Amino acid sequence: MSLLQKERDVITRNEYADSFDFDEIEDFIRNANKEMFISHHFKKRDRLLVQPRGGFPTYKKMFELYEEFMKADIDVLPLTIDSNTRLNDYAMAKKMLTLSEENEMDMLNGYPLVNHGYRTTRKMMTHFNKPVSLRHGTPDARLLVETALASGIFEIEGGPITYMLPYSKNFPLDKAFLYWKYVDKVCAKYSTLNEPINRESFGPLTATLVPPCIVIVIQLIEMLLSIEEGVKSFSVSFSQNGSMMQDIVTSNVLKKLAREYADMFGGEDAIINLVYHQWMGAFPRDKNLSDSLINTNTVIAAMVRADKIIIKTRDEAFGIPTMQCNAQSVANTKYTLRTLKGLPQVHDAEEEENLELEVRAIMDAVFNDPADTLWRKVFNTIKSGLIDVPFSPHIINNNEVITIRDESGNIRIIEKGKLPLPDRCFAYEKSKVNLPESKTEVINKIIHDIGAML
Numbered sequence: 001m002s003l004l005q006k007e008r009d010v011i012t013r014n015e016y017a018d019s020f021d022f023d024e025i026e027d028f029i030r031n032a033n034k035e036m037f038i039s040h041h042f043k044k045r046d047r048l049l050v051q052p053r054g055g056f057p058t059y060k061k062m063f064e065l066y067e068e069f070m071k072a073d074i075d076v077l078p079l080t081i082d083s084n085t086r087l088n089d090y091a092m093a094k095k096m097l098t099l100s101e102e103n104e105m106d107m108l109n110g111y112p113l114v115n116h117g118y119r120t121t122r123k124m125m126t127h128f129n130k131p132v133s134l135r136h137g138t139p140d141a142r143l144l145v146e147t148a149l150a151s152g153i154f155e156i157e158g159g160p161i162t163y164m165l166p167y168s169k170n171f172p173l174d175k176a177f178l179y180w181k182y183v184d185k186v187c188a189k190y191s192t193l194n195e196p197i198n199r200e201s202f203g204p205l206t207a208t209l210v211p212p213c214i215v216i217v218i219q220l221i222e223m224l225l226s227i228e229e230g231v232k233s234f235s236v237s238f239s240q241n242g243s244m245m246q247d248i249v250t251s252n253v254l255k256k257l258a259r260e261y262a263d264m265f266g267g268e269d270a271i272i273n274l275v276y277h278q279w280m281g282a283f284p285r286d287k288n289l290s291d292s293l294i295n296t297n298t299v300i301a302a303m304v305r306a307d308k309i310i311i312k313t314r315d316e317a318f319g320i321p322t323m324q325c326n327a328q329s330v331a332n333t334k335y336t337l338r339t340l341k342g343l344p345q346v347h348d349a350e351e352e353e354n355l356e357l358e359v360r361a362i363m364d365a366v367f368n369d370p371a372d373t374l375w376r377k378v379f380n381t382i383k384s385g386l387i388d389v390p391f392s393p394h395i396i397n398n399n400e401v402i403t404i405r406d407e408s409g410n411i412r413i414i415e416k417g418k419l420p421l422p423d424r425c426f427a428y429e430k431s432k433v434n435l436p437e438s439k440t441e442v443i444n445k446i447i448h449d450i451g452a453m454l
Contacts (some may be wrong), residue, residue, distance in 0.1 A: 004182075005022075007182065008022070009144065011143050011182075011192070014090070014143055017090075017114050017143060017147060018118050018119055018147070018150075020118075020146065020150065024338050025149070025150045028119055028122070032194055033126075033129055034194070034195050035194035035195075036131055036154055037154045038123065038133065038196070039155075039196040039197070039232075040131075040334060042198070042235075042273050042307055043308070045245065047337075048311070049308040050076070050308075050311060050330055050333050050334055050337070051074075051075065051077075051310050052078055052329060053135065053323075054069075054078045054326050055111040055135075056322065056323075057101075057107060057108035057111060057112060058097070059116060059121075061162065062079075062111050062124065063127075064323060068324060069326070069330060070130075070243065071327060072327040072330040073330075074130065074330055075130075075131075076130070076131050077133070078132070078135055080135050081109075081111060081112070081144065082111065083109055084108065084112065084114050085112050085113065085138070086137050088140055088143075090112075093108065093114070093115050094112070096112075110136075113148060113151070114144060114147050118150035121147075122150070125151055125153060125454075126152055131154065131157065133153075133155040134148045134155065136157070138158065139164055139171045139175070140171075141156075141179065142179055142351075145187070149186065149187070154197050154198065155200060156187060156198070156200070156314075157201075158180070158200075158202055159180055159199075159201050159222035159226075160176040160375070161173075161218050161382070161423065162201050162205060162222060163176070164176045165182075165382075165389045166202075166205050166206045166392060166393075168394055169393045171394075173379060174379055177375040177379060178375075179282070184229035185230070189230075191230070196231075196233035196271070197432075198233040198234070199231050200234070200237060201234075201236055203219055203237035204277050204280040208281070208390060208449075208450070209390055209446065210241070210391075210409055210411070211403050211413050212241070212250040213355060213359050213421075214362075214389055214390075216355070216359045217387060218389075219254060220261050221416075223236055223258060223261070223272070224265050226262060227262060227270050231270065233270065233271045233273070234271070234273070235308070237275035238251075240277065240278060240279045240300060241411055242452050243411070244300055245410070246351070246410045247300050248346050249351045249352050249355055250304075250355070251276075251304035251306070252347060253355045253356050253359065255272075255274055261363070273307040273308065274304070275307065276297075276304060277309075278294055278310065278311050279297055281450065281453060281454060282450060282451055283316035283453065284453060285317045287315070290315075290316060291314050294312055294329065294331070295450075298333050298337060299340065303339060303346065305345075309333065310331065311329055312329065313325045313326055314328075314329065314330075354425055355358070357424075358425045361421055362381075362421075365386045366378055366387070382397065383396055385400060385419075389401075390402070397417060401416060401417045402413060402442070403446075404433060404449070405449060405452075406434075410432065412430070412432050414429070414430060
């Protein structure tokens, strides 16, 4: 028995989970309908795939949500996991699930997959026969991902950086790297049985004035870490940042460098996809304005030639949207996409050159770290501040980088902290901004940006 299998036997032996029959699970995945694999749909590339968010605690309401989405001709179903499961607190998730079922009231903010178990959840997945994306925010997702794959969920979002620095304060980053290494190995193992399991990184990060160079670097790193373990289908992603032109520039550079670095690190046969998230910041309370924002996001997704768009709803400012509101947003987004034909390909050579130089400089700093493995190199560069995510709550993040918007809405770096940006690039960034005279004005400008779309 391999070391990985011994570890899997330990991880899956949990009092709140199903007893795992790995031979039966392999047989299920080997014979699963290809329509359930998003990698299969990506390969066909006949349209931009639309995916909403959504998750309810009980099986009954989750099933009803999927029925609503199917009426809206959904491309990818979501499975958002509850926050107790994200923290590996399966005991509390079970208690809240029981209360939800007994009182017909949602006591969890998502679907407690581990507690429902893969044998039950698989019935729902095979009934709808659509690709499902697992979305959770868990640093230690080993049991959750084992349960998801056994259920028929063949896209796994997240990674050791993107599910740590935006969400966690104290969880050890080195452990997160090792736990996600396990996830990637299992995904790679199952990918040999049928269509590839798709891994997707979470590009929005803190969704607050994150400069494109940081977004791209972290996307490239999580992609390389997955490819290193044998993953053959990977999605890089980013979210609307408030400037259509900067989103287009980000997309052009991200797609170019993702392919280049994947090939450089032995991933020539890996399929790389692009995912675009609609606005992740504060939404307007005026629902007509929300509709307008969502439509603008949809146009940008088409402009950047994304493979998938992850959408929001007009009720975003009022808490968890209803299933009907979610389904309506899917239908509206698909309508907008149908009207967008023959869009031009747009480039900005100067901006793309500057951004590419920034990304390459940070990636070089990662590779030049003397550690013996890629994940240790990345760990060291985050710890030393060479990679620095603005407004991350995690104690390991330096939080020295300061960004504000220029007059065109582009995010510009005005304090680079320890980012190894070439002098000419940093000078370019600062040249685009009329810097406020005092630090107080800078802080006020940053705070004001929280309401950029209100």
